[in-house]
Amino acid sequence: EIVLTQSPGTLSLSPGERATLSCRASQSVSSSYLAWYQQKPGQAPRLLIYGASSRATGIPDRFSGSGSGTDFTLTISRLEPEDFAVYYCQQYGSSLMYTFGQGTKLEIK
Amino acid sequence: QVQLVESGGGLVKPGGSLRLSCAASGFTFSDYYMSWIRQAPGKGLEWVSYISSSSSYTNYADSVKGRFTISRDNAKNSLYLQMNSLRAEDTAVYYCARGLFVGGSLSHFDYWGQGTLVTVSS
Numbered sequence: 637e638i639v640l641t642q643s644p645g646t647l648s649l650s651p652g653e654r655a656t657l658s659c660r661a662s663q664s665v666s667s668s669y670l671a672w673y674q675q676k677p678g679q680a681p682r683l684l685i686y687g688a689s690s691r692a693t694g695i696p697d698r699f700s701g702s703g704s705g706t707d708f709t710l711t712i713s714r715l716e717p718e719d720f721a722v723y724y725c726q727q728y729g730s731s732l733m734y735t736f737g738q739g740t741k742l743e744i745k
Numbered sequence: 746q747v748q749l750v751e752s753g754g755g756l757v758k759p760g761g762s763l764r765l766s767c768a769a770s771g772f773t774f775s776d777y778y779m780s781w782i783r784q785a786p787g788k789g790l791e792w793v794s795y796i797s798s799s800s801s802y803t804n805y806a807d808s809v810k811g812r813f814t815i816s817r818d819n820a821k822n823s824l825y826l827q828m829n830s831l832r833a834e835d836t837a838v839y840y841c842a843r844g845l846f847v848g849g850s851l852s853h854f855d856y857w858g859q860g861t862l863v864t865v866s867s
Contacts, residue, residue, distance in 0.1 A: 669847065669850065669853070671852070671853035671854075673790075673854075675790075680840055680857040680858060680860060681790065681840075681854075681857055683853060683854060683855050683856075686845070686847070686853045686855075687852070692855065724790055726790075726853060726854075728850065728851045728852055728853070732804055732851075733792065733804060734792035734795075734851075735792065736789060736791065736792065737789070738789045739789045
């Protein structure tokens with residue numbers, strides 16, 4: 637089973653700053669099957685990025701994804717107040733199972 | 746618009762059973778794989794199970810295999826999760842989610858319900 641490790645656990649930044657979130661896999665992951673979600677308190681997760689770099693419908697272009705193999709990155713170019721939330725990466729792999737990273741909390745500094 | 750509405754959560758004693766439901770609308774339910782994903786209080790997301798569009802294929806996380814059963818009724822646009830032999834560690838919000846394919850393989854989830862809380866406690 638592929639394990640996804642996200643870092644940092646918590647990221648403290650100010651609105652307007654750039655955020656870089658990391659997701660590292662224990663084995664190589666097909667880029668086609670790496671996604672990112674945003675979750676705000678009391679809400680369901682929302683799909684941001686799929687296929688490592690494709691934005692989901694309605695997602696602002698300040699969100700971008702990149703990476704391949706075992707290292708993937710979610711970048712938020714200029715933080716808006718509504719971007720402070722928890723972010724999860726997720727993959728689907730050869731084990732025919734989905735796995736999620738443990739999450740990165742993006743908080744206001 | 747796509748809607749997924751879970752129900753059936755509640756308080757149950759260890760060793761007990763519960764059946765969750767997810768009512769789908771706004772899309773052709775019978776065309777999509779569906780999953781259950783859970784989130785323990787203050788914790789991260791854990792995929793639980795998925796079922797193929799025609800119910801031919803199912804798969805489960807090791808943590809629930811042999812205790813939980815996923816099913817669906819395409820005529821009723823509904824997804825179910827039968828949970829038996831419940832344990833304290835099954836306490837979580839349970840979400841249903843629609844799965845998408847990329848390049849012929851399952852990939853990610855594009856729509857999620859708002860979740861239903863299951864509490865296992867004596």
